[in-house]
Amino acid sequence: MMEYKGYTAGPIDFDPDEGVFSGTVNGLKDVIHFEGTTADGLEQAFKDSVDDYLAFCAERNEAPDKPYSGKVLVRTQPELHRKAAIRAAAKGISLSQWISRQIAAAP
Numbered sequence: 001m002m003e004y005k006g007y008t009a010g011p012i013d014f015d016p017d018e019g020v021f022s023g024t025v026n027g028l029k030d031v032i033h034f035e036g037t038t039a040d041g042l043e044q045a046f047k048d049s050v051d052d053y054l055a056f057c058a059e060r061n062e063a064p065d066k067p068y069s070g071k072v073l074v075r076t077q078p079e080l081h082r083k084a085a086i087r088a089a090a091k092g093i094s095l096s097q098w099i100s101r102q103i104a105a106a107p
């Protein structure tokens with residue numbers, strides 16, 4: 001996965017007829033597409049596309065779309081909710097902090 005300035009790309013496609021790799025930036029309302037004929041070229045095109053998008057937004061005096069807000073609504077079974085809340089309380093942290101730590105620790 002490629003990451004740059006908080007933006008991620010993927011999945012990457014390959015067109016064998018054209019010999020071109022291409023991808024889009026994940027998690028945006030706007031579509032940011034990039035392509036390259038080598039891995040280095042693809043990575044540079046990704047970074048250039050993100051930079052171009054941010055410059056375009058700045059020119060228009062608009063806030064760029066952010067891939068993720070940091071807010072996650074999780075629906076689960078009441079027993080799992082209870083179990084997580086008890087574990088968070090035992091650690092002396094909020095349920096949100098406990099869930100964030102579990103996600104961060106995931107492989």
